[in-house]
Amino acid sequence: METQQITSILQEIFPQDTVETNNEENWQINNDKIRLLVLLSEDKSWLRVLTPIASVMEAQSLLVPLMEANFDTTQEIRYALGQNVLWGVFHHNFATLATEDFVNVILRMIFVAEKGLSEAxxxxxxxxxxxxxxxxxxxxxxxxxxxxxxxxxxxxxxxxxxxxxxxxxxxxxxxxxxxxxxxxxxx
Known part of the structure; x- marks a missing residue:
């Protein structure tokens, strides 16, 4: 997959939204359903996709089921804590990431964001x-x-x-x- 494909894929998935980008190293989608960040490492070897799910305070009592979900049900996406936020996170070696897998991850990330804490x-x-x-x-x-x-x-x-x-x-x-x-x- 090439970096220029990221913008076109995001525009395809989110046709009504503006894909904000900066130097082909990060992309952002903001709408009423999801905030999605796509980040490349400085050397462009790793891709990370993130979406905030809830504040740490909101998620505090649900951390055990969320970590169990990491083990059992989240597939390629993991829950993680950072900056006082519970995030849905995907990491992958960018050189080996297939376009179809990237599309599937974005669609899965939308699903994770929409269900929020309800499943946990x-x-x-x-x-x-x-x-x-x-x-x-x-x-x-x-x-x-x-x-x-x-x-x-x-x-x-x-x-x-x-x-x-x-x-x-x-x-x-x-x-x-x-x-x-x-x-x-x-x-």
Whole structure:
């Protein structure tokens, strides 16, 4: 792949956006969905693609599931921390990077940016629900009794905002019930 191809590929993927570039060493896309940086090392031997996902403060409680995702699901993209930001990062030797692989990385990076922290949050929630189920079963509780306990915790403000409107409360509790139903027999 050649450096001049980067601009044309980015313009193809982001036709409505301006591709900002500087000396064919870095490129930037900013729109309402993504901020994407493509950087070449000074000697043009390494290419790095980055997108900010969230602040470190927002991601703090999700670092374990994010690092597990690095091991299991992120494919060629990794989560990394730098400058108080959680980033989606891709590194590759520029001389051996195929054009098709670069396109796929950009598309994958868009996907990672759009999902943000939601997947890691869902993973953490599922892990917590599994712990609740295990604890309930250890105490000999039924699924129904476990749900009643969760409902009481919610009413006491331990699982969310006590001042939510009734519809939000119903949606929240329905979500808990669905998760209990889905995971109860697995634990």
């Amino acid at each position: 949050f869902q993973q953490l929630v599922e892990q917590r629900i599994r712990q609740i189920i295990q604890a309930a079963k250890t105490q000999g509780q039924s699924k129904e009794a476990t749900f009643q306990t969760l409902e009481r915790f919610y009413q006491e403000g331990m699982l969310g905002d006590i001042d939510r409107d009734p519809q939000e409360r119903e949606n929240f509790l329905a979500s808990w019930q669905m998760q209990l139903d889905r995971l109860w027999d697995e634990e």
